[in-house]
Amino acid sequence: MTSPAEPPAEPHVPYGTPDAPRIAVRGEAQLEVDPEIARIGVTVGARGKDRRSALDDLTRRNASVLDLVKGYGDAVERVETGAFSITPELTKHGRGERVHAYHGRVRITAELTDFTALGELTTRLADLELTSVDGPWWALRPASPAHRRARQQAVREAVLRAREYAEALGTTLAALVELADIGAEDAQPYASPPGRMRSMAYAADAGDEAAPLDLEPQRQRVHAQVNARFTMAPPRL
Template sequence: MTTDTPASAPYGTPETPRVAVRGEARLEFDPEIARIGVTVSARGTDRRTALDDLTRRNNDALNLIKSYQDAVEKLETGSFSINPELTRRGRGERVHAYHGRVHINAELTDFTALGELTTRLADLELTTVDGPWWTLRPDSPAHGEARRQAVREAVQRAREYAGALGANLAALVELADIGAENAAPYATRAPAYATRGFGGAPEAAAAAPALDLEPQRQTVYAQVNARFTMTPPTL
């Protein structure tokens, strides 16, 4: 028959007490990416007309975004739809018109070009612009800085607890992310601006004034749990 030794006690022993703390960090950083959503629409009395108009307007929007070259880091089409609109009167299923939409998503890293591009897109025919949504890159150094700050805060907090008892930290027993199995993203983002444009000829787009958009600073959170052993306290 064997028994647990005092050293295996989960909460330490009088000779090697344990202290458990939480380290937290909340830092602010300038955003690295701005995302915008562009919706191009078309409406026609027959399917072919709606598709032709939608194709032309989609190409106009894509070509305008691509003209900003290095300022655009990512460009992709989100979804496409063409829907018939039935008449509300009379019998049978008779199509009154066709509605088409294409959704485009773009990511920009040059915020100086962002205001001009947003305005020019909004000046295109039947084009809606939403955003920008400011964010950090998933591998941004900001996340690492927040984690390091959280660890330093945990060590400092544990040292203060030990010092209040006339003791010193002896060893680190455990360091873990809070909710490591279901981790949430560190950075949060929210729409900062939205602009919509309906009508207007593509030839006049270049004359549209540029919007002055102020980047929204991003808050990065980090939390850790830490357990330490310390020297016997002076009580």
């Protein structure tokens, strides 16, 4: 006894049918918001006739910088130490070479949320001996509410655009078929675009204590895009 044949599957029609036409639109949103964090980079240097004296000097300067940064309490959200190096400086001596001195360097990154303290801290750091400061780099946190607002606005824009197309045909939207981030269908890893950064460099200078720098936060742009597909009631053409 043979089982009844299954009914043939209906062909997939990505562009809809006369009874259920589809509308495909793209929704976009771009916001300008104040930054939430500012990062600065601090490079601490040292020099000595031998490796041990250079290392001791670098250790002392590094501790001074960390104490100064951490002294700002809650204004500093994160402090990280990056690259560290002790490098010999070679000079010619007869037919060969010998070590003339040793140079030490350590890299520190600080992340601040209090922009009032930022100008004072950068100035005080730049006033330290053999210490340079670069930045600030303004940014939003990855979980910033601004990203959510941009995504929601992009969805509303997609719905509004689709509704306008339907109204132009004298009909209305029926159902949402698909909503996707741009590139989600390609299964490609998402990479966020590089953020805009404004960078300045400061170096220690001899003299009286410098006045705090007046640093103006740079507005951040948040961009969101979605693809949306809807069905609509058949229009009378």
